[in-house]
Amino acid sequence: MFYGLDLQNRLMLGTAQYPSPQVLRAAIAASGAEVITVSLRREGSGGAGFHDILRDCGCLILPNTAGCHTVREAVTTAQMARDLFGTNWIKLEVIGHADTLQPDPFALVEAARILCADGFKVFPYTTEDLIVGERLLAAGCKVLMPWGAPIGSGQGLRNLDGLRSMRAHFPGVPLVIDAGIGTPSQAMQAMELGFDAVLLNTAVAKALDPVAMARAFGQAVAAGRLAHAAGLMPRRDMAQPSTPIFGMAELA
């Protein structure tokens, strides 16, 4: 599924901004997440104490290149991540604009090409643009991670029609909504639309009670996935009674 790996739980959690590593650990456990993502750009190899705590969580670690603005930075960070965590998974972010944190699709495709050729299993943080998605697949990516909304904005699925098109355009490709999710209902909506997973950080880490919020997101993602698999009823313009409306009741 995700590079040959199936996941029971389809919530992926970021590990930044929590009140403490202990709260982070409790939040991961409460959410049921099997994949956690960790940034390296700023901490580098000096983050050993924190990384040890992450390894102890028993989750798969998906290192990311958050904070990288060029192909070279992203590639170097990915290589460092492989050494530090012993994984060839990498969540590839190449930021195009420091204020909006919008991905730079040109640099992203180029970095993805280099990293895929180097044996990495790349999870690219991209937009809902279909052509960029195709180029990323051609570069060797087997997963795409379109944004819901700008990082940390909590705006949810801002371009719903674009995301629906993306889901329809890449039927067999695992698609993960990454970034912009603020509420469990938004995460659930992504799963109801048929996306394969949701990755988020701030909405849980900065909640007043991160552990309870993590649990809420875990349940929402599970419910959304279940609902999609169960077949959602289509919307209708008119009422349709679920019981007959004609005839008299026969009371004994």
Next chain:
Amino acid sequence: MISVLGCGVAGLCAATALSEAGHMVEVIDPQGPPPPASHLAGGMLAPFCEGESADARVVVQGQMAVGWWDAHVPEVARRGTLVLAPPRDAVELERFARATQGHRWVAPDDLEPDLAQRFGRGLFFAAEAHLDPEAALAALRAALLSRGVVFRDGGPRGRIVDCRGLGAAQALPDLRAVRGEMLLLDAPDVTLSRPVRLLHPRFPCYVVPRGQGRYMVGATMVECNRAGPVTARAAMELLSAAYALHPAFAEAAVIGTGAGLRPAFPDNMPALRRVGDTVHLNGLYRHGFLMAPVLALHLVQMLAEELAHAH
């Protein structure tokens, strides 16, 4: 005899409380290693603001810190804390208000006229205070010396109370470093009389007045054990945050920079721990001046209970 290892805020508070409780105390002050991280602290006694992310114990127990410091060092400024956010991050202020207690909404320029026209509203935490860490630590040291407490290098002669921060990491395997960076600015054109915290989703910062036009601007929080000078990124973030607070900070002279490693346990809570016969007072994280007095008093109590059991 009790030998306190280390003379950052943890060691000096422990030695002070022990000495005041009637214990014979010496302080082992190793020459050579980097100066204690507490010299770079903001020196804010802000239990309510810390409650935004800290455990409730910090809020409850930390409230005694203002009184303790006021009784021990000359200049504790009881002027509260002002919390602000740039207009486009106003939702951060709402969140901060929900996450904390002990505040009221204010017009910032009623408290700090220099901020006139810049911020529509802010949160005021009236019960909080601040001090100058260097001056406060020097005052504690002087008071200990005048009580006859010896500061020296070399091997401990008594029961060990280890307050060495990351220097004790080998005995405390779950202790980690959280890097912090700060700047000291000389900004005579800015007049602020109390700590101001500026909320920002990515670069939160605080500015603490040090008197005579000087301001400490801090502090980054990086999960990293690398010591070494302030990075350009940290300086840019801190300076742009200070500039967002008041444009006259752009004309300030940068008269000092500092980078230190905060010792932290996994719950980011300062703690007393017994390892064998040694008592560790460690993991002060970003709560050194707030929580060291609390732990020092707990330490006195712990030793008194030990003594009671022994008899």
